[in-house]
Amino acid sequence: MRSSAVDKGLRTGVVFGIVIVTMFLIGFTVTGAGLVGKIFGVQSSYSTPPLVFFSIFMILVGAWAGVTASPRPLLEADTWNRALLAGGSSGAVSGLFSAIIGFLFGELNSNRIDPRTYLPSVSPESIKMFLFDQTPFIGSLLMFALMTGSGLAAAALSFYLRNNGAVRSSLRKASESVWDSIRSERVSNIIQNKYTRYASLLAFAAILIILPRTWGGYWNYVFGTVGIYIILGLGLNIITGWAGQLVIGYVAFFAVGAYTFALLTAPEPHHLMMNFWVALGLGVLAAAISGLLIGLPILNLRGDYLAIVTLGFAEIIRILLKSDLMTPYTAGPRGIRDIAGPTILGKSFISDVDFMYLIIIAVLVVTFLANRLQNSRTGKAWYAINLDETVARATGINAFASKLLALSLSAAVAGLAGVLFASRNQFTGPDDHALMVSINVICLVIVGGIGNIPGIFLGAFALKGLPEILRETENYRLLIFGVLLIVMMRLRPEGFLPAKRPELEKASVQNPLGKEA
C-alpha cells in the first residue's frame, strides 16, 4: 500500500517536473511570477517581477503537485503516512527536475555561455530568478527544498481538509444552503414574476446604453472585439454545435464578408462607395453563398472532410488575397483602407461609442435569431442529425439540405461579423484573416459550452476579454488554448456551461457531441 502511494507520487512528480522544466525553457516562470504579482496588485506588466512572487508561484506549483499525488479514497488506517509519502515524493521529484535544470543553466550562465542562440526564451534574468539570486549550487538546493516542502505541506493540508469531518460538513452545509436559497420558491417566484423580468430587462438595457459611454476608447475596443467574437461563436455554433459538423476554416467566411464589404465601400481599389447598409447586406449574402458553394460537394461525404476542406478554403482565400494575381482587385498584401462606417439618414456614426452600440445591437439580433432557430423545427432536425444521422434520415429529415442550410447560415453570420470588423477598423488586410481567428472561435465555443448560447458569451469573454486583462500571457495564449482544448475534451467535452436539452432526450447525455465513432 505504502509503495503504491510512493509510486503515484513519483509518477506525478515526473509529470510536474517535466512541466516545470518546460515552463522554465519557454520563459513562463517569469510570466507566472508576474501574474502572481498582479494578483497582489503590485506588479507592473513589463519589468522583472520580484523574487517573492516567483517563490509564491513555485510554491503553488509544488502544492499542486502534492495535492494531485495525495491519495483520494481515504479508507486505509495509515493514510496520514500515505498522504505525506505521496505528496513528499511528488514534490521531491518535481523539485529534483527543477533543481537539475536550474543548476545546469546556472553553470552555463556563470561560464558566460548564452543559451539564447538555441533557446531564445531562457534569459539570464530568468535563470537568476530560478536560482533565487544565489549560486547555482545553493539555488538548486533551495529549489529542491522549496518544492519538497510545498508538496508535503499541500498534501497534508488537503488530507486534513478532506478527512476532517467538521470542515467537510460545514462546507457542504454552506453550499447546500446557498443552493437552497437559490432554488427556493420565493426566489423562483421573484425570477418568474413578469414585472421582475421587465425590470431586469430594463436595467440590462440601461447598462448596455450607459456603459459604452463611460468606458473610454480602449475598453470599447476590447469589448467590441468580444462582441464580434460572440457573433462568430454564435455562427460557428450553428454548424458545429447543433449540426455537429466541424468547420476549421471558419475564418474564410469572415474574410468573404469583410472583403465584400470593404471592396464595395472603400475608395480604393474600385471606388464603388456604396451605402453602408446595402454593402452590409451584400457582404452577408456573399458569405452565405460561399458557404453554400463549399457545402454542396462536401456535405454528402464523411464529416471530417468538411473540416479539412474549409481549412483549405481559408488558406486559399488568404494566399489569393496576398498574391500579386489579385492585387489589382483586392489591394493585395497592403489591405484596404478607409472603409466606410455606418450612416443613418446621411449622418455618419463612426465613433467608438456608436460602434459599440452597433455591435451590441448585432449581438442581440444574432442571439435572438439563434435562440429562435434552436427551438425551431430546423434546429431540432440539426440536433437529430448530430445525434445520429442514419436515424435522422429514417425519420424523414433531409440531412443534406439541413446541413447545407446550417453551413450557409453559419457563413452568413460570419459574414456579418466580418463586415462589422472591417467597418470598425476602417481597414482590412489578408493578415486579419489568418487561421488564428478560426482557432479562437472554435476554442471559445468549446470552452464555453458547445451548442449553448450563454456558454458562447462566457467563452468569448473568457478567451477574448481575459487575455486583454492578463497581458503578460500574450505570447503563451495559443499554447494555453491548445492545452485547454485537449483538457476540455478529456474532462468536460460539453464545456463550462453545457447545453440543456429536454428530458426526453436524456438518453444522449453520454454522448453530447454526436454519434459513436
Add this chain to the structure above:
Amino acid sequence: MDKPTSTSTQGRLRLERYLRTFAGIVIGVFLLWRVYNVIVLQQNFGADTWVRFGLSGLILGGMYALIAIGYTLVYGIMFMINFAHGEVMMLGAFGGFFTFEALRFIPAPTLSNPEYNFLNAHPFISVLLAFLVGISISAMAGYFLEKIAYRPLRRAPRLILLITAIGASIFLQNLAMLLFGPQRKNVVNPDILDRGAGWIVNVSGNDVLISYTGIFSLVLSTLLMIGLYILVQRTKLGRAMRAVALDKNTASLMGVDVDNVISKTFIISGALAGAAGVMWGIHMGLVNHYTGFLPGIKAFTAAVMGGIGNIPGAMLGGMLLGVIEAIGPAALGIDFQLKDVIAFSILVLVLIVRPSGILGEKLSEEKL
C-alpha cells in the same frame, strides 16, 4: 423535403454520381486546354525547366508520401484525422537540425585540416545520427500523443477526437515556437551534402542540376516506403494492423491486442514523419515551428487523393501531389506564389469528382 422512398434516394445518388462525373469532365477539359495553351502554344519554358520541375516535384512528393502514409495508417484504424501529424514531422526536423548543430561543435581535427569538425569528418555517421535522433523524437512524439491525448477518448465521438487533435497541433506548434524562437533556422549540412552540389545533366542544350540532397531524399523515401510495405504485408505486426483496420472488435476476439497495435501504428507513422522531417531539413535547409503545418495538410490531401486508408494510395497520392505542385504553376501559367492554392484546390477537386480517391479507400464497414 423529398419522400423517403428507396427509389428516390437511389435516383438522387445516381444523379449525384452523374453530376460529379460531369463536373470532373468539365474541369478536366478546361485544365487540359489551359495546359495545352501554356505549354504548346506559348512555350515559355524549355524541356530543361520541365525536367527540373518534375525532379523537384518527385523529391517533394517522396516526403509528402512519407507523411501521407502516417495519415492513412491512423485514419484506417481510428477514423480520425491526426491533425498533429504535421507537427510530429516538425519535431523530427528539429531533431535533425539540433543533431547537426551539436556535431558541428565536436572537433575532429585531421592532419590536412586541423579545424575539421565531426560533421564533416564523419558525414555518413552524422547523417545516420541525425536520422536516428529525428526518427526517435518523432516516434516518441507519436507514441505520447496517442497515449496522452487520444487513448482516453477511445470511445468518444469523432468530433471530440478531431478537436483534441487540433488542440495537440496548436500546442506542439506553439511549444516549438516558444522553445526555439519564431525565426527560421538554417540547417548546416555536412559538406558532401552541400545543397548547391550535384550532378549536371544536359537537357536540350541546357544544364540541369540534380542535387545530391534531392537524390538522397528521393532514394531514402523510396526505401522507407518499400520497407513499410513489407512491414505491413509480411510481418505479424502488419497483419495485426490490417486486422484492426478491418474490424477492431473481431480482431480483438482473435487475440489481437488492439491498444498495442494502435500504439505501434502511431510509432510507425511518427517515425516515417520524422524521417520526412529530417529530409526536409537537409533538402530545404530551413526549419522553424511552422515547418510541419503546410506539409501536413498537403500530405493529408495526398492521402485523400490516393484513397484514404490505402497505403499504396498514399504513396501514389504523395508523389502525384508533389509533382503537380511543382509543375502546376508553370503548366497553368499562373504565379508561383499560388502553388499552395493548387494543392488545396486539388483536395476540393478530388472530393468533388472522386471522393474515394484514385485507388479507392480501404476502410472497414463500421459506422461512418
